[in-house]
Amino acid sequence: MDEIQFAREQQDKQIANDPNAMYADMAREERATNILAQINPDNLLTDIEHRIRGEKKDVYGIWSKISKDSKNINEELVANFMSFLGCILNQNTSMSNYKEAEINNLMEMITDWVKDDLVVNAAKYNIEGQYTEYNRIGHIICATCFAVFKRALHGKEASRIFKMMRMSENINPEKKSKFVENFKFW
DSSP: OOOHHHHOOOOOOHHHHHHHOOOOOOHHHHHHHHHHHHOOOHHHHHHHHHHHHEEEOTTSEEEEEEEEEEOOHHHHHHHHHHHHHHHSHHHHHSSSSSOOHHHHHHHHHHHHHHHHHHHHHHHTTTTTTTTTHHHHHHHHHHHHHHHHHHHTTTTTTHHHHHHHHHHHHHHHHSOOOOOHHHHHGG
């Protein structure tokens, strides 16, 4: 064993026995895991689906109707929008390296599709003439898509995620981190 390996082993033993270092490592992994849960495409789509249905999440994470008097949203509308958004809001999108012009083009495409689908299928969706409903659904979709695209602007999201992974692995390369485990969906 050479001198560098010995020094690294000594440092690893010291860090492993230091409760503050262990707490800092755990806190760092917990933050990274929390970020990944927030940007998980499946969570985003579930959130949008409930919001289109007119539901809100309480402090316990339970979804319930915003208003008990509101009509139920047509399930075909929900299915069409979730199918459309499934191809846009995925790990490829958030981990991409988009430029401003590309984001503008994507947002224009999304806006056009949402507008066209709501107008053309208004009778089928039972929302004919309910322009506030058109706007509500459009805003939910456009705001969420824009937030995902903005994180992907110039590859910021991918860079941030991979930086966290490198930092986690550099801190303790022998230990399989929970952060890396949670990153499997990517």
